[in-house]
Amino acid sequence: MTTGVLNPSHYPARRAATVVQHYLNTRYGSPYRWIFLSKVHSGSAEDMAEMRKYQLELTMQEMISNVSGQCSAELLFPGGEGQSAPQVQASCEGLLQSNPTAQEEAFYQQHRASNNMVSGSNIPDSYGHMEPSMKPFWHLGGVASSCIMLRESNESTLYNMAQVANFTQLETEKDQLRFNYHVLLHEMISQEIIHWKLLVTWSPEQGVKVLQTELQPKCHDCEAPPNTTN
């Protein structure tokens, strides 16, 4: 494991920075706010008792408004055998400048009444295309995926959402829009496509919450893939 000053071009800093991206989306993401890592400026890693601690200076970009901001982040990857999620702290300047409140509110009002449940599939499709009306659901899928990707991340993984396989709107409950999502995640080191089913809620006040997650088997008659030798 690399310790000390990290080369911003190399993978250890990059993987940690991606975890920060997932954290920011979990915290701040919405159908109109989706954040991606733009650049790693500097970083360092150190061994602590049972943990690995990273410090990073990053630029993140919000994809809908194209606003960028500088972020300072600290991550703790737990050591040992347990599969617990990394802990992240981040503070960003200027990143959340965009104000999607009006769009979020309009979207929320449009979909909270129960008389027209929305659904969609293959977002984007094989050609990278999606209907404009599906875009906020794509963003929402990406943000919900960030919750899982954050939870599943460690120093040997790099996750992105590859596609929203499908989503279905459920009855609004307790003022939260509710959806079943089936997402495909791409894990870069193993190159695997991992299927997850998620129960997702969202409202402008409460943000995105993932209530249930269910890992889908890779294929019916296959053995589960073992861990890639590192």
Next chain:
Amino acid sequence: TMKGLLVLTVLFVAVFGKETFEGDQVLRITVRDEVQLTLLKDLSEMEYLQLDVWMETTDLSPSVDIRVPFTSLQTVKAFLETEDIEYFIMIKDLQVMLDEEKEQMLSAARATAPRTSDDYDYSNYHTIADIYAFQDMLVAENPNLVSKIVIGQSYQGRPLNVLKFSTGGTNKPGIWLDTGIHSREWVTQASGTWFAKKIVTDYGRDAALTAILDKMDIFLEIVTNPDGYFYTHTSNRMWRKTRKPNPGSSCIGTDPNRNWDAGFGGPGASDSPCSETYRGPKAHSESEVKSIVDFVKSHGNLQAFVSIHSYSQMLLYPYGYTRTPCKDQSELHNLARKAITYLGSLYGTSYRYGSIINTIYQASGGTIDWTYNQGIKYSYTFELRDTGRYGFILPANQILPTAKETWLALMAIMEHTKDNTN
């Protein structure tokens, strides 16, 4: 009949010289009684409003469809509301609808088979049949520059086609480019197609490319994993590997970029057939890989080897299987820096660069580790756009920008190779 009405309207308006329907709306008005019908008739006869009745009421339908120019909208709607005449907006912006329809017709036209490589739609993704037909067209149109070599067959028997770009001579030093070794990386096959056309377009017109081809041959394999590519169209867009079954397993395919004899068997690949990075039963077990191995060995004079993947926006050099720096690290690093600077100059796309093992991960049995160990010094792997937002399913409108910026990097590598080859 809707379309007929549309055409009539367009003709009618063309006669009157109106150029755009921006902001015009089509209202469907439901009249309740004779009084309302008369009111509506009077309204439609007011010339200054320029109302255009598309569909009159009939005995069967109480609705009237009227196109209302943008400038008359407020007046008309106020009138309808005052008179309590029911209506709804059928078309919110006629110009937008016409533009969308035109676009649909154009793309339908594009979908019919191109007759020349000039007609081919480089800004779209294509089936393997389309690409193979393109290859034959390019050869037919440029018989003195391009030929097709079949270096082998895929597992399912598809030809492995390599385009040779050559100005003649025997055993000239060569440059190899391949795209699509991982079938789901669609922007690479699409870019490879564009590169092929670019080469024939620029020979004799661009001094740098002409100088390269006068001294060296270029070999381009566009669909390096045809079975996988076919599968991504018909069954699973996310398929990466070959399609060869594995005895004793229900899982199919070997990762063609872990199947080369460089660090084979070491960490950085999987020994499970169900894994996306399965190395295969032995090195060069896949015909898609073995065919290239045989070609490289029999050519004997390749000076550069570039294998193109997506995504992540990186330019990588050996090694992936070991942390030991390759002996030409310094030169390859500097050339990579130059290449990605040129790449970024076009649209500002930023790339990282470095050795595989430092920049992305440890990977054994990789293509360019093998080619480098064969003595092909300028061995590089690209990871094209993007960095994860779309990933493998990059929108088609990014194909041309990706191909164009990547070409600048390839030219830097090819020029340097030419200048350092005897």
